[in-house]
Amino acid sequence: MKTNGIVHRVLQPEGWPPPKGYANGIVASGRMVFTGGLIGWDADGKFPDGFVAQVRQTLLNTLAVLATAGAGPEHMVRMTWYVRDMDAYLASLKEVGTVYVVAMGRNYPAMALVEVSRLVEPAALVEIETTAVLPE
16 A cells, blocks of 8 residues: 555465454555554543543554654554453454544554553553654
8 A cells, every 4th residue: 555655565475364453564665653652641641441441542642652753543564552451452342443443544554462461550451562654
């Protein structure tokens, strides 16, 4: 897919079933942008209640950081999600999917999701790292 002067190509091995909500891999060229591990607190350091609400805020925080580099969701090539409770994630897949599409559109980078025992901020339920690539 060609986006804003940059070419991203989804890597989909022949014969593999298409992934749902992520890409197996992406090849891209350009200037790289990395976020740190972002969590779901607002500008006042307050967390919304619930897993889905924190995912939404974390995605909005991701967009805010990307925007400072002139990037948007269409430039994302990789995301790593760290969740405190895999069961909470799995139980809310539909809602998480809706929140994701509203925030990020239908931009699906290569993704990994890992359950962790804790995050630095005790109230955080999710942390997301993102890599984006901008045109040179």
